[in-house]
Amino acid sequence: MPLAIRNLSHRYGNQVALNNLSFTLDASTVTALLGPNGAGKSTLIKILAGLLSCQQGEFEIAGETKRRIEPRDLASFGFVFQEPALDGMRSGLANLEYAAGLHGLNPSTRRERIKWVSQLLNLEHLLARKPMTLSGGERRRIEIGRALLHRPNWLLLDEPSVGLDIDSRLQLSSDIHELAQQEGIGVLWCTHITDELREEDQLLIVSRGEVKHRGQCGDQTTLLETYKGIANHHD
């Protein structure tokens, strides 16, 4: 079932962050949300995470239309935020168990899901280690695993590849695309880095809080030209 966002608007004082933003996120699809800094990408993710209240607009989640994200709606989403958010002093496994507990998973389901994400994202060898001893890419994989533990319908990624080296970024991209295909998850991927995207991915380019372009990513040259045209107007 798709996630629909309709006419979403948000302001910080007089500054417009989102202006009548509407789009649909389909299952098994990676949708790239591209936009220059300040375009409203992080604001959108924070509203969907319930960290910011929705000032105007509505959502359609699992066939139900609503004006704000309720706590129970959060069970449908998995989030990976721009700033790494692992407890550096606890092992990868403890971090996963904590998140699974917060989502109300009982101990046996917890074990089963942790095993599942560990196999899916090749995390087994990382679980005993503390995040501070892991590379940026490894930490991100644990964060993605954590976001999947409760089997969300939609995975929302806010620039997850920032600060990663090329190999880690490409591995991350490959993992995300496989996840969308194999698990039927709809992925919203906020990014600045176009080479992580595939031609068949859906594309939304936002600027000043509005959708300026929607379609398929297509090849890199066309994608970059389209993006640059919009980004130049943003400045």
Next chain:
Amino acid sequence: MTRSFYAFQAIMTREFSRFIRQRTRLLSALVRPLFWLLVFAAGFKSTLGIATQAPYSTYTTYDVYIIPGLIGMVCLFNGMQSSLAMAFDREAGSMKVLMTAPISRRKLLVFKLLAAATVSTIQAYLMLAIALLFDVHLPLIGLLIAVPVVFLIAYALALIGLLLASTVNGMENFAGVMNFVIFPALFLSSSLYPLWQLQESSELLYWISVLNPFTHLVESVRFAIYSQFDLMPLLGIVMGVILLSYIVPLVYKPNA
């Protein structure tokens, strides 16, 4: 209900794991009140005895008198420290993991406070155990009876800490505000000296201390240790906790 239980369990496990892991935090939480008890109180024991006054049935030595104040001190410091940890989590981003759980924000914050209050209560009783080893005369049954009251004041102080963490932006600011709250709360209260003694020196300071909620938290513990319960202050504390529990989720900004 079950979902909430597992979330509570996860929060408790994390809080306890922090408590065990941060040995210096535990050590400093114990050293501070024990310093007062074993150094300051020892020095003043012979000169600062307290004449008979409720709940004490006889003349009381100073080391016995300051025990409730030291319990309050442990709970106050730990309450502030757990709020500092929440402010740190918010800046580090890990608060988002908690706030995106499919449970109401009010419940999540209450779970965090219950965990913080449990840790404070354990620390307070560790301090009491050491005090007993040093021959401070306290009624053992009374100490057991006082557990719910100690837990209540630990919860109330953690709540006040959370209110501060909700309204103060930035770690540096919060650390500064912590000091601004802790020392007046402690010194302008009945934790280290009876208020009538303060009144003899300054009427103004006496009234400030009477109005200080920390005085009433400490006095509730003092009476509970001697198996006496003054219902009005306890009711006032419970009402205050309910009121703040309503306000804090409204002002708490997970994203600040």
